[in-house]
Structure formats: structure tokens, C-alpha cells
Amino acid sequence: MGDPVTIPPRSGTAFTLDRGQTLTVIDPEGRQVSDLLAFARDDLREVISSGRTLDYANRIYLTTGDQLYSNRSNVMLDIIEDRVGRHDFLLTPCSKDTFRIIYGDTDPHRGCFGNLAAALEPYGVGPDAIPVAFNCFMNVPVDGATGSFTVEPPLSKAGDFITFRAEMDLVMALTACSALQSNGGSFKPIQYRID
Numbered sequence: 001m002g003d004p005v006t007i008p009p010r011s012g013t014a015f016t017l018d019r020g021q022t023l024t025v026i027d028p029e030g031r032q033v034s035d036l037l038a039f040a041r042d043d044l045r046e047v048i049s050s051g052r053t054l055d056y057a058n059r060i061y062l063t064t065g066d067q068l069y070s071n072r073s074n075v076m077l078d079i080i081e082d083r084v085g086r087h088d089f090l091l092t093p094c095s096k097d098t099f100r101i102i103y104g105d106t107d108p109h110r111g112c113f114g115n116l117a118a119a120l121e122p123y124g125v126g127p128d129a130i131p132v133a134f135n136c137f138m139n140v141p142v143d144g145a146t147g148s149f150t151v152e153p154p155l156s157k158a159g160d161f162i163t164f165r166a167e168m169d170l171v172m173a174l175t176a177c178s179a180l181q182s183n184g185g186s187f188k189p190i191q192y193r194i195d
């Protein structure tokens, strides 16, 4: 087993993941979201797709046994173990604009979006290529009748994790989310491990 790497609060990172390797995203303290992105290493225009994935799953809440598809309908990642069972795949990464529009911040943090863009720049991925992320541990209950939703604290407890297996060679990006609402009111680290 690889050693876990810590992503400090309100930051992000990028790394490669080879086909057949597993990525475990760990919530070390509990109630902390981590935005996850995947790009095909062969052609970075192939990206993780919320729309395709949810369409094929016929559900918006994904867990063990579900597959995350690309915009070209290829499986990028399998969810092989999930200790939480509640993640979001509807909402875009939090950003300067999120904090300006929703929180009214006058000097907004760059958020997951800015952290993802900075981490992905060395790999040749620009900000406009960033899609909806798979938001590990993000808890967004939806009213089935009206479609309205709220962002609630994650259900994850300290040490909970979700493990993915790569079905292709990937460039990955991962954050420790920067939005108060998503994380139960405090910013905490995230850990990940590659095996």
C-alpha cells in the first residue's frame, strides 16, 4: 500500500494514475469534500462527464459498482469501495464566482476551480477544459418532486474513504474543497493514496 499524501485545506493537486492502479480518497477528519477530475492521458480532450455518467447510471447518487464515464462514453474509473455512499456529481467546482455570488465575498478565494486550474496547468489543461467534478463526500439532497436541492455537511466520518480503479491512463486532479457550506463550516485536509 502506498503512503497517503495530504492535500492541505483549501488547496489542490494533480498527478497521473495508470490503468489498473487504484486511487483512494480519504477524509481524515470527517465532513470534508474533495473534488475529483480525470482526463485521458492520450488525449486530454477526453474528460470525465457528469452528464454521460448519470445518464447511464439512471441515478444521481453513485457508489460501489458504479462507473465514471468520459465525454466519449469510455469508462475512466470504477468505484470499487465506498464507505460513505453519498457524493455529488451535479455541481461545478467552487470558484471565485461561487464566493462572490453565493457568499457575497468581496475578495474571494480562488476555490476548487482555481486550485484545479493551477494544478492542471503543467499538464496542459486550461481552465475552460474543466468540467463538473465528481465531488467526493459532498452531500446534496434533492427534493424529488421539485428538483430543488440544498448543500448539507458531508456524511463522511474521520477515516472514511472511496476507492477508484483506473480503466485508462489518466491525469487526475483532486482538492480539499474551499467552500464553507460544503464542509460543515470548517476547512480541513484531504488525503489520497495510490496503490
Ligand SMILES: [Zn+2]
Binding pocket: 035, 093, 094, 111, 112, 113, 175, 176, 177, 178, 179, 182
Ligand atoms: Zn470546492
